[in-house]
Amino acid sequence: MSMTNAEKTKKLRKDVAPFAKSETKKSVIQMINTIIPLLIFWGMGYTFASTNPWISVFCAVIASGFVVRTFIIFHDCTHGSFFKSKKANDWVGNLTGILTSFPYAKWRREHLIHHATSGNLDKRGIGDIDMLTTDEYLALSKTKRFFYRLYRNPFVMFGLGPLYLVLVLNRFNRKDAKKKERFNTYFTNIVVALIITALIIAFGWKAVLLVHGVTMFIAGALGIWLFYIQHTYEDSYFEYDPEWDYVKAAVEGSSFYKLPKMLQWITGNIGYHHVHHLAPRVPNYYLEAAHNSVPPLQKATTITIKTSLESVRYKLYDPEKKKFVTFKEVEKFYVGKVVES
Known part of the structure; x- marks a missing residue:
């Protein structure tokens, strides 16, 4: 007798449950092989900033990968999956939040909302990338369509996006934020500002721009790309x-981003995003094992670096066809609606 959907769901969650456990030794080792190299490459970058800027840039590029990996630790802490202890998750989460310029409490709340509403067309807007349906887009004025097109332009999203993320979005709370969350954001902002100020005093603003600026820009662009590609693909x-x-x-609604092993390591296995969304308490170092051990998870949409580039074209979601479409497709197949609007 075949199982009902409810039974399949129950079994799927049961099969993944054994991986939803943190292991202190693995977590500590990951912190060591992530944060220490990050600090070393930052240190090398500043050391060579005045004598050989190109070496500094090279160090900053390498450091950006470790910032992404540090962010994965931060991300796991927000889910309470990196350590068994809530206090340990909070301490490490705040530390890695400072290193990556992300306020821990603010991002945790918004990200948990993202998990609870991902793929829900009626509950968009918090912790996700803005996306309109075809009808919503066609109902906009020409001016608003222009700004939406601008927002979804890859040069804006992945070029200006990192600057907006680090300098604006991460620095301010939402209006409904509670006192504790606001304090945490203020604390993070002050500590980050003090660190940057100290670096400017020690090495000069040009060195900070060369090392920290390049690092955070590249890491931010990579982070936005990963977040984008994990939910934006045709079906x-x-x-x-x-x-x-x-x-x-x-x-x-979450992809399996199959990356080369080195990139998989530097991105903390976040390519197994379908596993993460199904069971957020699975720490990053067990995501691959969960995927390999649970056959239904292996049926998730698999994308590679090559095929992921196609997703840049997808700008709108068509609820009737249940797929993403391009602006060109909208102009071609929805001409009547465009004229009417």
């Missing part, structure tokens, strides 16, 4: 609230 899952399903959103 990604999106539904309106009455039909929305958490497990489907996780497995069908």
